[in-house]
Amino acid sequence: MRIDAFLSESPMFAINRAARRFNSLATEALAADGLTFLEGLVLTAIFFEAPTPLKPSELAETFGMTRGNVSHCVSSLEAKGLLQRKIDPADARAYQLALKPAGKKCALHVIAAFDKLQKEFEREVGKTALAETLKTIRKLEALF
DSSP states (O other), rough: OOTHHHHHHHHHHHHHHHHHHHHHHHHTTTTGGGGGGGHHHHHHHHHHHHTTOBBHHHHHEEEEEOHHHHHHHHHHHTTTTSSEEEEEEEEEEEEEEEHHHHHHHHHHHHHHHHHHHOOOOHHHHHHHHHHHHHHHOOOHHHHO
16 A cells, blocks of 8 residues: 555554554453453552552553543443442542452452563563663653
């Protein structure tokens, strides 16, 4: 196609394509637990922040996502019996997230899957090259 020359030079297209592939890889890695990439990230974040409860708005800010996307993810995880919402005692309009026992167990599986993927990236690309790539991606992200 005529657009191929443009696409081969476009960092925006390359990053978008890589992001879709990484999302697919993560979803494959989390398939045994029936989770999406975002669901895995949410479980992992809550697990690492415990015992401090998290608010969905904090997750949205951290992940650079809309609160609506995070809310949808939280509803899905709640329906799967992995987390629970609690009214925030400091602000009755908000709620806090906490893992249920099954969610803690699942979070450990997710962390192991993410670690495995990270080790594969480091083995294939090298730690130094991976670190430099992240710096470049962050510079590009900061432009916008």
